[in-house]
Amino acid sequence: MAEKVQNLAQAIYAEFEKLMGKYDEKVADGLMPLIVNALELLDASCVENEERRAEVEVLREDNEQLITQYDREKAQRKHFQQKVVEVEDSLDEEKRQLQGKSDSLEAIVRIMEVKSKSAADQGA
Template identity: 50%
Template sequence: MELDDVVLYQDDSCNSTMMSERVSDLASSIYREFERLIAKYDEDVVKELMPLVVAVLENLDSVFAVNQEHEVELELLKEDNEQLVTQYEREKSLRKHIEERYIANEDSLDGERKDLKGRVATLESHSRQLELKTRNYADQIIRFEEREAELKKEYSALHQRHTEMIHSYMDHLERTRHQHTCSISRSCHCASRKDRPISMGIFQVPGIDGMSTDLHRDPVDVQAEPWRFNNISHPRSNTSLKVCNRHFTVTNRGRLFFIFLNDDFSLILQLNL
């Protein structure tokens, strides 16, 4: 057994040499035994046996050499097998790690895909809502523009109508003032009476309130000053009048004011008396 262990890790040349010596020793022992038998019995006893023994020894030598080669190949195959098993385990572990990463990445991608699909659906819904709002706003803008055009037309018509009414009222006021002047000329002997409204009950006789002695001054033309608000809150100079369903406020403090009110705007006219 010690010889086998030694031969297992040696080269083929050494193995052949050692096996030849071993077979040679075995052959020497058998030869000595044959000589003893020949000396004791006769040469014919081993005559037929000698070739067989030689053939057996030769076969033993070749078989032993082949066995040693097979053992060496077996050891090499065992080493290769161990290396392959080690590599297989390493590849298996790496494959398992890659599969785990693949599964994790796939789960992550599935989650991101679902999230993106939800966001896309939300954005599409929001886009549809914005489109609907845009169409509604466009329709509202068109309606507002049409309404604005109608209101401008109505405003122009009302403005023209109100201007005509103001001119008509100015003519009426001029006639009233002329009648008032004529009335003063005819009734100068009544200068001591209290101030009273004239014609329509909204004007007072100027210059006869005890503060002026000029009872026969000439008529003064009516001049329209710039439109402005003035102090018309004096307790003794404000008079309200409703003409043609419009309200007027008249003051008599050396000047005549009237305010024209309607649903759209207010006008203030200042006249000199």
């Protein structure tokens, strides 16, 4: 029995003893079963309440762990997204450089073709 309920039951019993001593033992006959039943229900509620408190504490701890894990994963995702942006920027820059080199090489090829054609024309 829960300590609070046990203390309450003792106090009620003491009051009943006073009433029975002052009047008659029959004064408690009808009330005693009702009070015992009420105390038993109260005790069951106290036990259930303690179980719920323990369950809530476990759920609270689980929730804290999930929040921590969520925050960690959120930070990792942000970090990886930043890395992706950096890699994309790097690839874009490299692409621009390669395109510039390609354009330069095509210009050189055109110049060489013109020179080659000019040399062929002079040789003929």
